[in-house]
Amino acid sequence: MTHGLVKAGLVVIVSLSSWGAWARETPSHQFITKAIQGNLAEISLGQLAQERGGTDGVKSFGQMLVQDHSAAKDQATAAATSAQVTPPTEPSRAQKSEHDRLSKLSGDAFDRQFIAHMVTDHKKDIAEYQKEAKRSDGAISDYAKGALPTLQKHLDTAQSLEKQEKAAR
Template sequence: MLLSLGTATLMAISMANGSAKDRQSETFLKKAIEGNFAEVSMGELAQQNGQSDAVKSYGRMLSTDHGPANQKALDAAQGLGMNSPSGPSAKQKADHDKMSKVSGASFDRMFATHMIADHQKDIAEYKKASKSKDAAGEYASGQIDTLQKHLDTAKSLKAGN
């Protein structure tokens, strides 16, 4: 009896660890999907409100890169059997709304600063998630180089202002 109780306890612990790992992957994917939706809309906003050609070009790059990335994230989420968000988070929507009221050189500066902070945070989260040996980890690993390119470009935008 004692042995089977110990075995049951070990099984419960390993199942709890597995589900904690799954929750971690689901949390990451939820944030990644919301982030991709936000980046696409911010990219569109940059093309409308940006003053410099560099900011408008960066906006196109965001929309072009984050659209397909989001499809990969949605596929990974489906593979984990989770419900996916259908748009950006409330904070991301608020950031977009705030920036939509600005244009010209002021927009370019605010946008570059926001993109640097956002991509630095994203890269850290993606690197952490890339250690998972599941669909979320595979997705994260495949996006880090693109996020780094976005960060480097955002830094060059900031330097140009």
């Protein structure tokens, strides 16, 4: 009798652990993983902008990115943990590649490429965050809703810098 209960218990444990791995693959869990990677990438690019930027505006924007995305990373990590998602510890391969590409530039060339990337990236991020904010998955959805105003502020700043840069040509 005891042996049968042990077997049944093991089946339940194995089933639950398999279900747990599957549950992590929900769209919200994929979103929060990408969000953390995005925050890590923005922190890195913000630091790069402070080092390589040709204007005070780009350097200041870089500082804003580091500050805001560091806070967002902490919030996203807390949301991931509450949803039992293991948070990533580094940006994606594509994000690292973009950092490497920009790290070879400086001054005006850096500013143009960096600003263009920030406009494109923040438009894409806002769309993804808006989609996630419409879900009602608790902590992850709440994180997305809370992050949207900051992402919009970043897009507005990047677009303003883009206009300034084009006017200076």
